[in-house]
Amino acid sequence: MHRSRTWLGDAALALAMLGVALLLFIGAADLPASKYEPMGPAGLPIIVAIALASLSAILLILALVRGRRTAPRVERKQRGHVKRHRMLGIAALTVGYIAVLDHELVGFPVATTAFLFGAGALMIDLTVRRVTVLVGVALVVGIGSSLILTRILTVTLPGS
Amino acid sequence: MEPLLTAFGAVVEPWSLFYIALGVVLGVVVGAIPGLGAGMLIVLLLPITFYMDSVHALILLVSIYVGSVSGGLISATLLRMPGTPSAIMTTLDGYPMAMKGQAARALSLGIVSSFIGGLVSWIFLAVLSPPLASFALKFGPYEFFSLVVMALVLIASVSEGSMLKGLIGAVFGFAIALVGPDVSSSVIRLNFGFTDLNAGFRLLPALIGMFVVSQLIEDIVGNEQPVRQARARMFDMVLKGRDYARHGWNYLRSSLIGTWIGILPGVGSAVAAIVSYSTARNLSKTPEEFGSGSEEGIVAAETANNASVNGALVPLIALGIPGSVVDAILIGALIIHDLQPGPGLFTEQPKVAYGIIAAALIANVIMFFVMFTSSGLIARLCTVPKAFLLPSIFMFCIIGVYTSTNRMFDIWLMLAFGVIGFAVRRAGVPIGTFVLGFILAPIAESQLRNGLMLYDQSLLPMLTRPISVTFLVVALLMVCWPLARKRVGRSRTAR
Numbered sequence: 001m002h003r004s005r006t007w008l009g010d011a012a013l014a015l016a017m018l019g020v021a022l023l024l025f026i027g028a029a030d031l032p033a034s035k036y037e038p039m040g041p042a043g044l045p046i047i048v049a050i051a052l053a054s055l056s057a058i059l060l061i062l063a064l065v066r067g068r069r070t071a072p073r074v075e076r077k078q079r080g081h082v083k084r085h086r087m088l089g090i091a092a093l094t095v096g097y098i099a100v101l102d103h104e105l106v107g108f109p110v111a112t113t114a115f116l117f118g119a120g121a122l123m124i125d126l127t128v129r130r131v132t133v134l135v136g137v138a139l140v141v142g143i144g145s146s147l148i149l150t151r152i153l154t155v156t157l158p159g160s
Numbered sequence: 161m162e163p164l165l166t167a168f169g170a171v172v173e174p175w176s177l178f179y180i181a182l183g184v185v186l187g188v189v190v191g192a193i194p195g196l197g198a199g200m201l202i203v204l205l206l207p208i209t210f211y212m213d214s215v216h217a218l219i220l221l222v223s224i225y226v227g228s229v230s231g232g233l234i235s236a237t238l239l240r241m242p243g244t245p246s247a248i249m250t251t252l253d254g255y256p257m258a259m260k261g262q263a264a265r266a267l268s269l270g271i272v273s274s275f276i277g278g279l280v281s282w283i284f285l286a287v288l289s290p291p292l293a294s295f296a297l298k299f300g301p302y303e304f305f306s307l308v309v310m311a312l313v314l315i316a317s318v319s320e321g322s323m324l325k326g327l328i329g330a331v332f333g334f335a336i337a338l339v340g341p342d343v344s345s346s347v348i349r350l351n352f353g354f355t356d357l358n359a360g361f362r363l364l365p366a367l368i369g370m371f372v373v374s375q376l377i378e379d380i381v382g383n384e385q386p387v388r389q390a391r392a393r394m395f396d397m398v399l400k401g402r403d404y405a406r407h408g409w410n411y412l413r414s415s416l417i418g419t420w421i422g423i424l425p426g427v428g429s430a431v432a433a434i435v436s437y438s439t440a441r442n443l444s445k446t447p448e449e450f451g452s453g454s455e456e457g458i459v460a461a462e463t464a465n466n467a468s469v470n471g472a473l474v475p476l477i478a479l480g481i482p483g484s485v486v487d488a489i490l491i492g493a494l495i496i497h498d499l500q501p502g503p504g505l506f507t508e509q510p511k512v513a514y515g516i517i518a519a520a521l522i523a524n525v526i527m528f529f530v531m532f533t534s535s536g537l538i539a540r541l542c543t544v545p546k547a548f549l550l551p552s553i554f555m556f557c558i559i560g561v562y563t564s565t566n567r568m569f570d571i572w573l574m575l576a577f578g579v580i581g582f583a584v585r586r587a588g589v590p591i592g593t594f595v596l597g598f599i600l601a602p603i604a605e606s607q608l609r610n611g612l613m614l615y616d617q618s619l620l621p622m623l624t625r626p627i628s629v630t631f632l633v634v635a636l637l638m639v640c641w642p643l644a645r646k647r648v649g650r651s652r653t654a655r
Contacts, residue, residue, distance in 0.1 A: 006588075013587040017328055020335055027350040034345055037609060038617040041342035041349050044605045048338060052331045059324055087381060094554070098575060101558070102568040116551045123380065123547035137548045141555065149559065153211075158562045158571065 007067035014060035017052055024049035086122045093118050101159035108159040113142030164286060167514030171219065171522060179220040180519055184526045187227020188234075192538045194241040196553070198228035198486050200372045204556050206364060206493055207564040214497040215511055219519035221493050222473070225486050226278065226523040229429050229469050230531055231538070233270040233462055238263060238539045246429035246468075249437040249461035256453035268399050269455055270462040271531045273411065277463035278524035280415035281422065281470035285477075286517055288423075289506075292478035293513075296503035299479075301611035302622040306631035308604040311425035311481050313635040316593050323642060329589040333597025334604070336361055343606045356569045361577075363492050365561050365570040366598060369577025370584075370591055371489075372557055376550050377582040407459045410440060418464030422471020428484035428592070429465040429472075436464030470520050477513050478503060480603070485592035488599045 024045045034040035097115040100106060116138035124130055149155040170176065190201045202221050209217035232247030237254030250270060257266040299307075316326025339350045340360020351357035414436040421432040440460035441450045450457045472483025480502030482488035494501045494512075505513045561574050581591055615621045622628050 009587050013325075013328070013584075013589065017332060020332065023352075024335055024338070024350065027352060031342075031347060031349050037344060038612050039609050041345055041347045044608070045335075045338050045350060048331060048334050052328070052335060055324060055328045055331060059328065062324075090380060094575070098558070098568070098571055101571070112555055116555065119551035119554075120547040123550070124545060134547070137552075141552050145555070145559070155559075155563050156566065158558065158568055 007063045010059055010063035011067070014056040014063060017056035018060070021049045021053035021056065024052070089122045090119050093122065104159050106159065108157040109143045109146040111159055112146065113138045116142050163510050163514045164517060167511065167518040170215070170511065171515060171518040176216060176219060176515075176519070177522070179216050180223045180523050181526050181530075183220040183223025184227040184523050184530055187224035187229075188231035188527065188530055188534070189227075189538055189541060190224070190243075191228030191231025191247075192234040192243045193541060193544075193549075194235055194239075194243050197244050197375075198225045199489055200375060200553075201228070202486065202489050202493070203364070203367045203371055204553075204560050206367075206489075206496060207560040209493065210496070210564065214499060214509075215515045217497060218490070218493060218512055218516055219523075221490060222516050222519055223523040223526075225490070226466075226469055226520060227527055227530070229465050230271070230274045230462075230527050232465075233267065233274065233531070234535050234539050237266045237270065237458075238535075239543075244429075246433050246465035247461075248430060249433045250458055250465075252437075252451050253454045253457035253461075256451075257455075257458070260453055262453070265399060265403075265455075266453075266458055267531075267535050269404070269407070269458050271528060271535075272404050273407075273414070273459045273462035274466040274531070275524060275528040276411045277415045277418055277465070277467035278470060278520075278527070280412070281419040281467035282517075282521045282524065284419050284423075285470040285473055285520060289474050289478045289513070289517065292474065293503040293506045296479050297507075299503070299627065300621075300625065301607040301614060302625055302628045303631070304607040305604055305611060306622060306628040306635075307425065307479065307481055308600045308607070310631040310635040310638075311600065312593070312596060313638045314425055315485075315590075315596055317638045317642070322588070323639070325587070325589045326593045329584065329591070329593035330597035332584075332589075333594040333599075334601040336366065336594075337598045337601035338605075343602060344609060356567070361573065362565055362570060363495065363599075364564045365574040366577050367489060367492060367595065368557050368561055369574040370581035370594060370598075373554065373574060373578025374581025374585060374591065376554055376557075377578060378585060379546060379550055407456065410456055410459045411463050414440065414460045414463035415467045418467025419471040421464070422468030422483050423474050425475050425479075425481045425483055428486070429468040432468035432471075433461040433465040436460040466524075470524075473516065473520060476501070477505060477516060480505070482596065482599070485595055488592075488596050491599055 028042040028045040028049065031040070031042035031045070033042070093115060097111055100111045101108065105111075117134055120134045120138065121131070124134075146157060149157060171180070186201060187198060190196045191198060201224055205221065205224070209220065212220070228244060229246050232242050232244035233250055233254065235241045235243040236247035236251040237258050240251055240255040242248045242251045254266045254270065257263065312330040313327070316330055317323045337360070339357055340348065341358070342349055348358050417436045417439060418429070418432040421435060422429065437450075437457055437460045440456050441447045441454075444450065444454070444456050446454070446456075468484070472487050475481045475483045476487045476490060480491065480500075482491055491501045494505075499505065499509055499512060557574060558571055561570050562568070581594075584594065585591055611622065612619070622632070
């Protein structure tokens with residue numbers, strides 16, 4: 001039996017939201033009642049948790065009912081213009097960039113220039129011309145913006 | 161009238177004009193580039209506006225909004241890619257006209273339509289906002305709470321995807337906004353021991369993450385097909401007067417549709433364009449031309465989407481309720497500048513309220529000239545490779561968040577919200593409902609709790625006070641209407 005991939009996505013969304021509702025319930029349970037007004041700090045979290053759980057339960061039921069019906073397999077979408085391994089590379093590069101700034105391993109201009117070049121390189125097929133342009137853009141945007149922000153606007157940047 | 165004239169006097173001074181012009185140009189450029197948008201740019205510029213005077217900040221941001229809705233016309237017509245959702249309907253007829261060698265004509269009609277739509281709706285903005293704000297001063301807490309509920313249900317019902325997912329998005333936004341200090345007692349709630357969350361999820365990292373970073377991820381993984389770009393020369397864009405005049409009724413009808421849809425809380429310019437386009441097609445003598453290069457289609461869509469911008473400003477300024485998702489972000493801007501959104505804005509900060517109204521008109525005029533002179537050039541910007549653009553935008557996201565909070569934790573949060581936002585979009589939940597829920601949650605909670613204290617713990621006044629019950633009935637109708645329509649459709653099919 002073929003199943004639509006949509007029902008899986010809906011079920012996953014519903015379960016995730018049920019998890020959020022559960023967190024709200026757990027968090028609200030620890031909150032004190034208010035002496036001065038009827039609702040207190042726990043009131044709206046509980047209301048929101050009930051609403052979210054109810055809506056998610058409806059979505060989950062609808063998804064499971066849809067999933068039980070026979071449906072034509074959904075054709076895989078054409079690939080986006082960035083292949084999967086490159087997307088993972090961009091994700092790793094992004095996390096690494098923020099981590100480098102967080103731990104102040106190198107300054108903002110250097111980290112940013114490297115990130116701009118690396119992310120850009122992962123998004124396109126490289127030729128000599130494109131690499132040259134990419135290096136130029138990375139330097140101008142990375143170092144240029146850093147200079148403008150720190151020297152002229154006197155803004156504090158991460159990593160400094 | 162006098163405060164408005166005073167505001168015009170303030171807005172035509174050099175710095176204000178500079179900010180309006182800058183906002184319009186940035187808005188047109190960003191609106192023209194698919195994948196970006198007014199919301200993104202406004203959120204990115206919010207930290208920079210910290211250093212600006214409040215009036216200048218708001219008129220800059222409103223001008224971006226005006227420019228961006230018009231900018232979507234350029235890429236819709238020349239590249240078959242709507243720069244903004246509001247330009248989707250324009251794509252259907254603008255690009256086919258461009259492929260027939262009439263790109264300049266299509267752009268010209270669209271620009272004039274945008275201008276007229278903006279002018280007509282501005283009259284409603286100037287005339288309706290002050291009395292509506294005065295009327296809203298009579299609202300009690302339950303009226304505001306019901307209005308928020310209605311706004312959330314409205315946007316959930318008109319957003320793409322199912323209403324159920326729209327409501328889930330809104331409630332999820334509510335849930336995220338609850339983290340942090342309680343509005344009344346300041347008890348820290350839902351931080352689960354993370355002291356970095358004692359202040360809650362701050363507005364900017366959440367907004368930038370959900371709105372901007374998630375869109376960047378979508379742009380990276382998205383599917384783009386190469387399209388043939390049409391070209392338009394400025395000199396070819398000036399048409400004869402009768403070419404514009406024969407669409408007179410369409411301009412007026414579409415302006416009114418756009419204005420009133422814009423006024424509805426939570427609805428936006430995309431819906432205005434769709435409704436206006438459909439109406440024009442139903443009333444047209446040549447409906448078969450729609451979708452293959454109909455001038456009426458372009459006029460209807462572009463007039464309505466621009467009219468909805470000023471229409472959406474009416475509930476924003478008068479009630480503090482956003483007329484669209486971008487308006488929700490503008491509420492964030494008001495809050496960041498220590499301005500209380502709501503009917504009190506006219507009495508407590510008339511310079512800001514009337515300044516926004518005056519700037520909206522001037523921005524519309526500047527938009528007209530910018531679009532006429534620069535459409536071809538701006539279209540070339542749409543072809544800047546994403547490899548150069550997207551990482552740079554992410555860099556500005558980091559700068560924006562860090563300058564506002566000075567915490568690396570918030571940058572990690574921004575990234576997390578970006579991933580969550582991307583997952584939520586892919587699951588079919590409209591991001592706009594989340595943003596509205598997140599922004600409106602504090603208002604809803606404080607009004608509900610004030611109401612309970614005022615009416616001795618009773619919720620009954622919410623159902624007996626006429627304005628409050630009207631809002632709730634509209635919300636209920638919006639929820640029940642699709643279900644009823646489906647049921648009627650099924651019983652007709654069964655027969």
